Amino acid sequence: MFLPNPRGQFPVGATTFKLAVPRRTLSRVKVRSGTSSEKLKPALVLEEVAFTAYYPADVPRKSNSRGIGWLLRPLRASLQGYSNYTGLSLWLLWPLVYLFGSLLKIPVHPEAPLLDPHNITQTETSKSSPWPLVIFSHGLGGSRTAYSQLCTRIASSGRVVLAMEHRDGSGHAFMPSFSDPISYITETILVWPSDHPVEECNMLSFRREQLAFRRTEIYHALRAIQNLVHGRDDTRYSLDTIKDTCIDWSRWVAVGSKKPIECEENVVLAGHSFGGATVLSMLSDASPEENEPPISVQKVLILDPWLEPLPSPGPLPHQKFKEERFPNILVINSERFTLWKDHFERLMKIGKSWTEGQWELLTIVRCEHVSFSDFAILPLISSKSARLISDKILHLSLAFLDGNWSSVTGPFVKKMETRVIGQRADGRPKRQIVGNLCDDTPDTFTSLFQSIGLSKSKAAEAAKNAKSATILRNLILSHDLASESDPLGEKRAVLIAALAVQLAKVPNIDDAQQGYIVKAICEEKLKSVDQVNVAARFFESHSLPVNEAEFNETCGVGFSITSDQLDAFAHEYIQSNSVSGWTSLGVVISGVKNIPSLRWANPLEIKNAVERVFTQTFGAKEAGKPKAKELKKDTGVSTTSGKSDNTAAQVPDAAQGAKSRKVVFEEGFLGTLHKPGENPQIKTDLRDKHLAVTGGRVYTRFPPEPNGYLHIGHCKAIFVSFGYAAHHSGRTYLRFDDTNPEKEEARYFTSIIEVVRWLGYEPWKITYSSDYFDQLYELAIELIKRDKAYVCHCSQEQMKADRGEKVAAPRACIHRDRPIEESLAEFQKMKDGFYRPKEAFLRMKQDLTDPNPKMWDLTAYRVLDASHHRTRDKWKIYPTYDYTHCLVDSFENISHSLCTTEFVTSRQSYDWLCDALEVYKPRQSEFGRLNVTGTINSKRKILQLVNQGYVTGWDDPRLHTVIALRRRGVPPEAILSFVSTLGVSTAETNIQIGRFDQAVRQFLEGTAPRLLMVLSPLKVTIENLPEDYVLMVEKPLHPKVPELGTSIIPFTRTIYIDADDFRLEDSKDYFRLTPGKTVGLFQAPHPITCTSYKTDPTTGEVTELVCRLEEKGTTKPKTYIQWVAEHAPSGSPVRVDEARIFYPLFKSDNPLAAVPDFTADINPHSLKVVKGAMVEVGFWSLARESMKSALADAKVRAEKSKADGAQQFLDPETPVVTPEQLVGKECIRFQGLRVAYFSVDSDSRLSALDNPSSPNGMNQGDILVLNRIVSLKEDAGKAA
Template sequence: MSSVEELTELFSKVGFEEPKIKEIVKNKKVSTSLETLLEDAPAGYEWNKSTRNFLHSLASLVKGAEISNIGLVVKGIASEDLKTALQVNAAFKYIKEHGADATTESMNENSGVGIEVTDVEVRASVVKYIEDNKETILHDRYKLVPGIFANIKNLPELKWADPRSFKPIIDEEILKVLGPKDERDLVKKKTKKQTDNKKGKGTTASATGITSDEPKRTMFTEGFLGDLHKVGENPQAFPELMVEHLKATGGKVRTRFPPEPNGYLHIGHSKAIMVNFGYAKHWDGVCYLRFDDTNPEAEAPEYFESIKRMVSWLGFAPWKITYSSNYFDELYNLAEVLINNDRGYVCHCTAQEVKKCRGIKEDGTPGGERSACTHRSNSIEQNLKEFRKMKEGHYQPGEATLRMKMNIESPNPQMWDLVAYRVLNAPHPRTGTKWKIYPTYDFTHCLVDSFENITHSLCTTEFYLSRQSYEWLCDQVHVFRPAQREYGRLNITGTILSKRKIAKLVEEKFVRGWDDPRLFTLEGIRRRGVPPGAILNFINTLGVTTSTTNIQVARFENAVRKYLEDTTPRLMFVLDPIEVIVENVADDFEEVVSIPYRAGTPKFGDRSVPFTKKFYIERSDFSEDASDAEFFRLTPKQDVGLVRVPHTVSFIRLEKDNSGKITKLYVNYNNAPLKEGEKSKKPKTYIQWVPISSKFNSPVRIDETRVYNQLFHSENPSAHEGGFLKDINPDSEVVYKHAVIEHNYHEVIKSAPWVVDSIKESEFYVEEDKTTKETFRFQGMRVGYFTMDKESTDDKIILNRIVSLKDSTSK
């Protein structure tokens, strides 16, 4: 990277003025990116004010990241094909998503290059918008103008228009409708009391999308979630059903989180939980926790209970807990309605025959010729008879299914006569042996959404193609059609989330169980000590879009580390201790020092720690090699400072055991009065220490300290040529047996979790159950962030490392 002087000279040549240059070079990531972007500019290009500003904006978006083909955007700016900030942002988004596969043509297409929207077209759209909302505008007058501007800006036909032309046109057209401002348009100043009473989530938009007050910006009002329809706006094949729906919901948002109880939730589910529960909560609606329990062969009571725990742990309370099995009778009745409408038939094909009809070739690839099932033309009466025989147990699994008569010629595989019911000889955890047949996800999901009057059925984009079959089925049986909308899922790279693969890790004892802290199951993340608020904050920073979010473990851990930085007290903690004896003080020597639990945060308070004749330091904080100029801690020729202790200590001698391992260090406490004119020598660094004091019951001895690292070596363990088990990191768990910690450990436990008021005021703060061990968290100074493991007892303390410190050092 170039020096500040070199960057200043470079940016000056481009044409940036001095104040702007100072602003840019203050941000290393932006200045580095800007320097790199300039290398992609056409040789000899002269930047004008507009293109310079766009280039700076682009550097702010890149922010130090390495993005393939980013030079295409630079060239688009230089050629002035990208003429607005919106186009530059769109081009950047395209390049970021497509990287090495990006082309100039596709970038231009995705960023509106060549699309010219004239002032005449802008005016026509403004006039139409004002006419469509005339009644509201006449009522609320000029205070709506900021909202009108925002809504005009979001009109699809004006996406690529220059927004600078909007205001004068809007002002002209509003003046024609309202005339000049008068006393009705005077804004009354609110008193402090009135303002305080208004504090909250912000105003909900009306059906027209216009609001008088600016709503608070959150993940629920921007991006994918911000673009969702209002309650009652989703179209229906039978409009009268919407009237009944609005009566049932009272016009309020209803969502649902519908997990299958066949395994433990993982980090990806936390996004689904937050999207569904959080969206409903934000709009003062309700959210169901609905168990999709239609596969009794894979379900177990422990999964039901774990899912409930994890939803609660993340800070959400379901409006109601329901089960798909609650509706088995209603679902069966609708299956008969489907048959009576000649939209369902019983199929006796084998699995292989079904694949062949769907055009699936023998090698498993699609693209073959599709054909109708031979049973598709059976009569309604015959299908009803066969379906009832299925229900009564006349068929074994695989011998008969109920399929939906959809459109086998559709390009959408989700319309290829999906299975609605199949035979399963398995008792159900909740209905026992009542049923021999069970509905499939494709039949159950949309209908139960309808029964529960769900206003927003939010799921991940893998179900995008299912939207067509979802709506088709609701219409065929004449029920309210909820609106399914799809967002991008959250993936963590460098780990595995597959239930089957995690089960293999558990069964073969590579991990301690489904809640092993190295796993990214929510149970494992909780046991590791990650606060639920850290997860919610992390998801909020990512936002919600229709693109899959692939996040490296390191980025997730960095977000957790930042949260812990603000919410944990510090304690002196030594993983691998060496006993140190001060030779020049009395046996009963004691000097009590005051140390803040978190420097710079007075609300955390201070604690007292006795500096005594004997104490422990970290083994790695002493080196026998006094010639190493890069080692700043204690050596035979180098003093070291102890945190908050007034004077340094210097080495005298050491003791070793038969194996050559150092067992004790003897030092001098340099507390002698200074001679006249002599200045105390400041140590190169300070290290943590833990006193040995029976009076203070110090140290507290830790039976096991488990330091966790990434479970796998690579970013994609499943791609390892020897299988994912061959990619396991043998040092993913390192256990220390003799760690010690200062006695204030007990005080920190009593007050856990440590949360200051500023955190409690956060939108995503979660109040935790203080009786659970993982709420005890602290920063071991210079070591990392730790929590208490669930196996820990008063007699046998076990700690888990949550994450390492952000700024580790070898000095």
């Protein structure tokens, strides 16, 4: 297995030389040796220098090379070295080390003769001069073979490369002739002299000492080569080969004046990473040997230099260069090192010291630090892109060494895009980023966006949307926004990014208008995203030159207001609106913000002003709060003792939840939406007519397709559309998008209406897209008449091909230019049923030159052979979503068309169609959708789960359809609280199931009554109580919410506890019941002590405990447990037929990644059914009250909805949802103390609840099934 061949003019030979030198210790630092911490030896000892020479070889052109091993041997030393360097375990690395160490070879001819440069035929080269010399210094963890691709490529072009093996402990390993192999030195084995300054006892200080060691090695290697070439007999520099092989030494020695290698003049220094720092230090420091002249350097190639070990401010040019000439220097950076701001700035400062020579700096996009070594191109594990980048590096390096830099970069950048980032005074680029010409990948954008001042996260966010990212890139390059002489800073960079997003929405602003806005941002006239958005919209209706005063007024340029003036506005608002106190704070802040003259006031300053005025008017905020009610003391039939459980922290009440929901609509994405009437129209009278109809109100819509059940993701859309309108006293349509009769079913209509109302929202109107089929048809004819639509007969395959599926750009359909009259006739034939499905389509004639695929002649109508649930068989053609959506929004005068971000690209076609027909144009605004990980919401996949028996139906509580969540017992208020807490922005929200469950848990903590419950009952007989003993105990349903009331339960001689609360064996950390141990019973008069127990003679399981009730004065028990008493007269206990304990349906957060399909990720233990659980008798009063309260609330809502006029708009065929349909058994919710939160399942049959006058208790045929809603927070007390 070989690395790639060098592909140069000459075959490449390789010989590794060693040079014995007088032993010298070059550092006082020592290292620990072996396993003994006391055995020390010097860290930096120079006694031998080694390097591998790569050179043009005198071998037949077609001879096969044997190659040399890529990894140094013995492999165990390389393995240990790489483990030290990477911090990875030996076991993890050994397969790779032994694979590549045993098999991988460098394609060279070992110990081949050096080719005589003076005997080369003219067909190969016109040169007759010595081979130039290149000295290469490796980086940390590297070696003399780790950069073989670069070294052999340079050698094959006609150079001799000395690849140093630095023996300073910076390489992964080296094998000296005088001792055992030595591996990479880590900081943990360094031992510093006692008198060394403590602050300098670190790895960086050691690196500086290594630099000095490396420089000495390089000088020794160079002098040895010089002596060899000139045939000098200097024992100090007597070379030998590492291997005991004989080479033709004569090829390396000059014959007369003909030298094989030019090693006195014009030496090239090269290095990577730490080797780059080594090279820079070589240029600034004198020879380490006295009376030795510094190296005569012609060119310097520095690859991704690591500068931290270099003393600040950096290496300055040696006096020799100032007196003679400066070398030419090329620095090629990886993208990451360029984006390392401090490091890059330091590199630029160093570069300024070398500007008298030629200093070139290049950054290659997506180039990694490792891309410069062989590691990037290893067989079997390297990627195509990594190999391409490696080739770019070699290409550029050779162009520089050959002196073809200016001529080669021309053709090079024809294939590659060179982005100039900043310029010097003389016009030369300060930095260049090289990437693919048509490379619009996000990681390319990210680096460019960071260069203007955006943080890494914001740059990545800006790069996500291809259209706005392309616009942002063009803004940066067109206006030189990344200039280092005048940096933007993060604040202005954010505004430029916001402008790009807005320009994607407003595509008709030309370059000059964009430049006007950019200039306003750079001059800090526009200081907020809101101002930038308004400025972009300003140019929708204005062209250059503009009235500057009008622009400034419209965009809030120069707006200022004092705190006194803000206080005055707040005072006036409070007086005119009869505000009564602190409870109206949020409403007042919102109202003051909406005062037109405060359009550009800082929202935070407005908030502060309102709070100041409230304090002056109503007193301190705390004083305005109602005092919390004190808990009543236990006044039950008996005086009881007990300990309230603390399984979860107290959470905000419902009012606070409503307040947080209100904030969502006042801030962030929803807080910046336009006001009714501000959405631009192609004709001004369209806006006037719209406002005349709506009265300036907010109108929204929720437009589901009736082809499936809604899931939790839809809850966010419902919350946003209905909630935003309600917050602004507006109206919301529930519109069924019923344009696909093949997939619609009546059950989905009913379910969707129920879900919307169950969540607490009442539609102003319930409409259907089919209500407008006649209007849509007439507008389609008008569109054809305006030459904006045509009938197409292409096949689906041809249509996809024309739209660009198999070509670089969309092509015009062959029917696109057919006469208008012909399209009208064909469209009539479509309507009359002349064509079968897929034989004809009406397509919009949009803009095929636009980069947005949603502008590539979308289909407006198609033929469907299906009966519609409402229009029956009237229509043979049906409009598409892309055609229907915007026009029905227009018909219904929607002011805010709110949808999720997958419809961002549809906005352009939305606007185009409204303008093409000159109808009122609503404004579409997109927010990020809600995804709950670890779930499946696809209709097809849920149907598969149902059909294959993994779940019982669409309402199986393990699913996250809304009907499933409702059946599980999740309160609708908890769902809305969850959604509002997440907020609304343009970013997609991905939340784990656990986050949702926690939100539900927190809501239930403050609202769910608490009942005593045992999941696995264990009988307890209290031996010192009489058989007929009964004590009625009154207990609160919630210790922190007295408004929930109390329940009265019996305490008798026979009770039941949970089997998990008893053990036969005691332990120090176990505080519940064991033989001879005492525990408390929640709300019971006294604790109990276990005196004995009974077991099943067959199984040995404990079946009954015998306990003693302790008297007053007994030591307070360490823990309390729940219990339920046996008392037939009061119906205690309430026996549960089934308690269903639900766990996640899938094992991972991403079921779709499972192999072979998502069903492989199903958790086989997602449902546990427990039979025989018991609940206290207070269950019945709680159940009755819950049903009664829920029904009363539903009736109030229904009456309010009817009073608002919503019901009169119901279509006769619209399913009517009665208050009773909104109330199910799932509204009976409670916390089983120390167990979980439960609700009653719809499978239950409880006849006592059907008849208010019937007594409590289970009757013949009754069934009680409980669903676990969520578990409790982990309770450390119970764990004990």
